[in-house]
Amino acid sequence: MYFTGDLTRMTPRLRTLITGIDYGSPRPAGAPPEIAVSRTAHVSDLTDVLGRAVTVFAPRDVACDLADSPTVVVDVDGDLGEMDEVYLCSDHPDGPVSVRVQDYSSSPYVSILGSTVVRVTSDSEFAEYLDDADSAAESGTFAEFLTSPAVALADLTALGFPTGPAVDGPRVRLSVSPEGDIAVSPFTTPLGTVSDFTVAGLDTAWAEGGPDGLVGAAIPLAHVVDPDLRARSVADRPWxxxxxxxxxxxxxxxxxxxxxxxxxxxxxxxxxxxxxxxxxxxxxxxxxxxxxxxxxxxxxxxxxxxxxxxxxxxxxxxxxxxxxxxxxxxxxxxxxxxxxxxxxxxxxxxxxxxxxxxxx
Known part of the structure; x- marks a missing residue:
């Protein structure tokens, strides 16, 4: 069924998907992730294993097919995995909700006009992120765009956010690519595929090493930032x-x-x-x-x-x-x-x- 509730209650779920940080109600032990994202028609594969207690962000064509299902569906017009404007909840009485996805390097020069996702997309952008962090640590000056209430910085664990029981991983967020690969967000390397996944298998891939041998916080940015560079930079800045x-x-x-x-x-x-x-x-x-x-x-x-x-x-x-x-x-x-x-x-x-x- 389409999401028809208060849009302010949907926004934290989207924020969890983007950042990997769950500020939602405490999740009981063994419960499925509260957010699953599908960019193709793999929703039934997910819900058959995870149950119906998930919120699915899906493209319009997929969402239409799920309109009568018991799963809560948020329709997405656009691609959350691309640098673009996307619209959520087009059929909601108070919708749609507009979200802009943009890269880190352009963000200081672009006006923040509404909900904005900022992504680190390369080694050079990771260096810019570190420069901003160093400036804040030394002088107390924080990047203006980054502290806008409208901004969410994607994949926080890979950037050094403190770890914890509700901080990233397959128990918090999932994304399915058009090819059926499962990752923790639309921006990250896969942990498995929809054809043979289990919750335990995803947990193992996250905690002990996925297809690339990377573990936990190293996974979300591994496809765009050199893993060794990321690890050294975070270790050198324990703050x-x-x-x-x-x-x-x-x-x-x-x-x-x-x-x-x-x-x-x-x-x-x-x-x-x-x-x-x-x-x-x-x-x-x-x-x-x-x-x-x-x-x-x-x-x-x-x-x-x-x-x-x-x-x-x-x-x-x-x-x-x-x-x-x-x-x-x-x-x-x-x-x-x-x-x-x-x-x-x-x-x-x-x-x-x-x-x-x-x-x-």
Whole structure:
């Protein structure tokens, strides 16, 4: 059946497909991926194995054939795997939704007019991405286009995003090529084929090595970026995961009308007396950002606005070399307890529910 619900509930599913990061509701153990993408009529092959609890993004001709099926179908006019404008949900009462797919190198020079997917498509573009990351790390200056709330950067795990149970892989997203090859997105090398795939087989290919012998985060960009170059560059920058989380945080803050956002640990601190960089390479910790009026805490799609004074307390927690827990005495303990109550943790986190914002 065609997707006819609230389009704002479809958008996170598309974002998962593009980025590989699932900010949706926690997935029960053993559940199928919430998003499957078909670029040809292989949907029945997928749903026979995965079940019907998937959202299928399919070309118009395929979607029409599935209009009466129990699977939720989002029709796609265009090709998500190409640099082009695509339209989703053409038959939706509030549709269609327009999405622009463009490469990284052109993005600084192109106006962001709506939902935009930015892809790294070559070694040289990967170098540009690293240059932007280095600039943010050294001076706190983030690329303007990259922090636009309308932008999604594709294949985040390959770019250094922190790994976790709902971060990329065949349990999170799938794509089928016109030839029947199965990959984790329209842009990546295959893990198997629809003719003989199993969920366990895809898991093994992702975790232990696919057809090219690559594993996990190395897979999504392997066809466009030299795998050894990617591995060395990410290893040389252990803070890349936190950088990508900072980009996500700035987008979320900007979406609520706040500009001139700075990020703690990236060329700026709320508390000028903080000398520690203990948080620099900790992609598992919340991101603390601030403007001239407010401080913000972001983690796994959740955003919380706090006072700048509270931000100073949290900054000292983030940069402490000793663990600080919600049962600590005084204002710090109370603040951490309040953060925990809205799903923001300062220890080992779990994937939060869909992009939930409190007080922003």
């Amino acid at each position: 890349l995961g936190r950088y990508l989380c900072a980009v996500e945080a700035i987008r979320a803050i900007r979406s609520h009308g706040h500009d001139d956002v700075r990020v703690s640990g990236f060329g700026a601190r709320l508390d000028s007396g903080v000398a520690s960089d203990a948080d620099r390479a900790r992609g598992d910790l919340p991101v603390l950002a601030f403007t001239s009026d407010h401080a913000f805490v972001w983690q796994e799609g959740r955003l919380r606005r706090v006072s700048r004074d509270a931000g100073v307390l949290l900054e000292n927690v983030l940069t402490s070399t000793e663990p600080v827990t919600p049962d600590a005495d005084g204002a710090t303990g109370r603040l951490l307890a309040a953060m925990t109550a809205v799903g923001i943790g300062f220890g080992t986190p779990t994937r939060a529910e869909a992009s939930q914002t409190v007080g922003a």
